[in-house]
Amino acid sequence: MKTDDKHPSQPGAAPRAEAPAGARLFIHEPGWRITIKRGSEREFCHMMAPGKDYYHRLLDGEIVLQHDTERLCMACAARRGVISHEMRRLPDEPPKLLVESDAETILVLRLDEPK
Template identity: 40%
Template sequence: MTPQEPTPEPAQDIRLYVLEPENWQARVKLDWEKEYCYQKNPGEDFFHRLVAGEVYFQREDERYCLNCALRRGIVTYDRLNWQHGTKKSRTNFPI
């Protein structure tokens, strides 16, 4: 008898939702030109760089990496965010 292979768990549905889609654009950094996230990480006293290939969110001259966008409530994992009214959903996301 051969042991049965374990049944794979269904893939986790990982999607992001922009809370104000008319104001923000999701972008991919394509070059190595120095550009910085608009927000500092907790406990740090400097702005961190965005690197080539990184997904970030932009509104006018503001640029936020994914972690900071989640912390600021620009994006969320909550697909039903539209049912929660205008209140921004802040997500605790590991840094």
């Protein structure tokens, strides 16, 4: 497995928009937890950076998102859509249910009801 000299979040990596000062981060998928990579053990991000054909290393002290055995650096988690600087918004209006009031009632039999 080949390693990269530049981490996707370091200068020289793919350009990306910077977060505004005081920005908050939101996780949009359930089951993810935040960890900090500690030590010199070789661990790799589970997603390849754009334009690369190999997985990059997670660095000591780096904030990482983890779901079971899958680990993502923050840059890759943002590209994948797991995290963002915007919270999910509720719909502006509730869904519209089209039900006719003069429609016939449909009887649904349950399995435990005698026929």
